[in-house]
Amino acid sequence: MKACRQALLLSSSNCHGYSFLEFAKQEISSFLKKNGVTQLIFVPYAQNDHDDYTKNVTTVITPWGFNVAGLHTYPDPVKAIKEAKAIFIGGGNTFLLLKKLYENNLVNLIRERVYTGNLVYIGSSAGTNVATKSIHTTNDMPIVYPPSFDAIGIVPFNINPHYIDNLEKDTHKGETRDQRINEFIEMPHANLVLGLREGCILHVDGESLVLKGVAGAVIFKKGESKVEYPVGTDVSFLLNN
Amino acid sequence: MKACRQALLLSSSNCHGYSFLEFAKQEISSFLKKNGVTQLIFVPYAQNDHDDYTKNVTTVITPWGFNVAGLHTYPDPVKAIKEAKAIFIGGGNTFLLLKKLYENNLVNLIRERVYTGNLVYIGSSAGTNVATKSIHTTNDMPIVYPPSFDAIGIVPFNINPHYIDNLEKDTHKGETRDQRINEFIEMPHANLVLGLREGCILHVDGESLVLKGVAGAVIFKKGESKVEYPVGTDVSFLLNN
Ligand SMILES: [Ca+2]
Numbered sequence: 497m498k499a500c501r502q503a504l505l506l507s508s509s510n511c512h513g514y515s516f517l518e519f520a521k522q523e524i525s526s527f528l529k530k531n532g533v534t535q536l537i538f539v540p541y542a543q544n545d546h547d548d549y550t551k552n553v554t555t556v557i558t559p560w561g562f563n564v565a566g567l568h569t570y571p572d573p574v575k576a577i578k579e580a581k582a583i584f585i586g587g588g589n590t591f592l593l594l595k596k597l598y599e600n601n602l603v604n605l606i607r608e609r610v611y612t613g614n615l616v617y618i619g620s621s622a623g624t625n626v627a628t629k630s631i632h633t634t635n636d637m638p639i640v641y642p643p644s645f646d647a648i649g650i651v652p653f654n655i656n657p658h659y660i661d662n663l664e665k666d667t668h669k670g671e672t673r674d675q676r677i678n679e680f681i682e683m684p685h686a687n688l689v690l691g692l693r694e695g696c697i698l699h700v701d702g703e704s705l706v707l708k709g710v711a712g713a714v715i716f717k718k719g720e721s722k723v724e725y726p727v728g729t730d731v732s733f734l735l736n737n
Numbered sequence: 738m739k740a741c742r743q744a745l746l747l748s749s750s751n752c753h754g755y756s757f758l759e760f761a762k763q764e765i766s767s768f769l770k771k772n773g774v775t776q777l778i779f780v781p782y783a784q785n786d787h788d789d790y791t792k793n794v795t796t797v798i799t800p801w802g803f804n805v806a807g808l809h810t811y812p813d814p815v816k817a818i819k820e821a822k823a824i825f826i827g828g829g830n831t832f833l834l835l836k837k838l839y840e841n842n843l844v845n846l847i848r849e850r851v852y853t854g855n856l857v858y859i860g861s862s863a864g865t866n867v868a869t870k871s872i873h874t875t876n877d878m879p880i881v882y883p884p885s886f887d888a889i890g891i892v893p894f895n896i897n898p899h900y901i902d903n904l905e906k907d908t909h910k911g912e913t914r915d916q917r918i919n920e921f922i923e924m925p926h927a928n929l930v931l932g933l934r935e936g937c938i939l940h941v942d943g944e945s946l947v948l949k950g951v952a953g954a955v956i957f958k959k960g961e962s963k964v965e966y967p968v969g970t971d972v973s974f975l976l977n978n
């Protein structure tokens with residue numbers, strides 16, 4: 497069976513020079529329309545205030561022509577996801593998000609429904625981390641202990657959202673982002689890492705992966721120098737690594 | 738029983754303007770001498786190359802008048818720690834370190850031996866994170882999955898090593914260090930967080946806690962603004978929170 501997965505994985509919801517989600521408006525709109533989606537469930541688990549977070553997202557997306565409801569407003573989250581055609585998992589803290597997804601028995605369910613083409617997936621930041629193989633390359637602090645770092649696995653590699661080149665001051669001795677990613681790459685269980693710059697969107701259409709949005713991405717592979725890819729690049733080869 | 742713990746918790750091994758561990762030379766030397774220690778076991782688990790890492794540390798510390806041996810060179814790590822008078826746990830990746838400590842059944846053993854005054858503890862960076870209540874406030878990437886985030890617990894609160902004020906560019910939308918720490922503080926299981934600036938050393942002497950080294954620290958508490966404390970401050974009150 498060929499994968500029918502349909503996903504948009506955003507590096508972040510905020511991007512310099514744009515209002516909240518504005519940089520992704522056109523991609524999200526055409527992606528949802530192409531998939532015949534008019535309403536979606538927003539998953540606010542990565543933040544503490546579910547009502548507030550859902551309201552902020554709804555305020556932005558509703559004018560684009562889509563109905564949005566927070567998953568936390570449904571009495572049975574499993575039933576809600578089983579009946580949903582599309583979900584949007586927002587950013588916040590990746591550990592908090594993944595723990596809550598496991599607690600609600602949603603990790604395997606979302607994977608199955610995405611792979612069988614029954615659920616369209618949009619993720620941003622932490623919502624992108626949990627869409628990948630595992631959360632090993634999140635930037636977030638481990639504020640809660642999830643039952644596993646394995647994630648939904650819509651793509652079989654890891655993503656580092658908010659990717660940025662060295663930003664530490666020369667005088668600071670903490671690791672740079674590249675050093676952190678390379679620490680992971682050295683692990684025996686590590687696969688490659690796609691660093692999505694803020695403004696970059698990975699569009700997953702079955703077996704096709706394309707970089708969209710307003711910024712590019714960087715690929716880290718064990719034993720190789722990082723390679724930069726601009727917006728528009730077909731990175732489907734990432735599925736064969 | 739009053740706690741007999743003796744520990745030096747370094748924010749990092751590197752500090753701007755000093756060679757490796759140089760900023761802490763005097764504190765480490767007088768701490769070990771005061772405790773009658775002439776040899777110590779170095780724990781290189783936070784990095785992959787144990788031989789190389791141990792060699793780097795040994796090269797620096799041996800001239801100070803102390804014998805150093807890597808824990809990985811002992812056939813039985815539990816036996817080695819049971820017979821040791823002092824350990825130094827170095828930095829690297831906190832998740833890798835804690836996982837390895839659990840795999841070798843050392844977490845509870847080290848706690849017991851430190852609390853009964855039988856083991857003197859020095860930690861740096863990741864080695865400081867694992868000395869606290871839990872690793873929830875490490876800066877490291879979660880490159881491996883440890884069996885728990887609970888740590889040795891020489892102090893009953895959390896530490897953020899390499900603490901630094903906002904360093905992200907204004908145009909970058911990833912969380913700042915303060916935002917990350919505050920995400921943790923909001924959790925129901927969170928206690929206060931001591932942010933150790935690079936160059937800061939927390940000296941634990943039984944029930945006395947004092948900031949030493951060449952830089953101060955910052956305390957984060959739920960619902961309060963962060964408070965800055967300079968080198969020399971007695972922060973023993975942290976034990977009563
Ligand atoms: Ca985040």
Ligand SMILES: [Ca+2]
Binds near residue numbers: 671828829862876
């Ligand atoms: Ca580190």
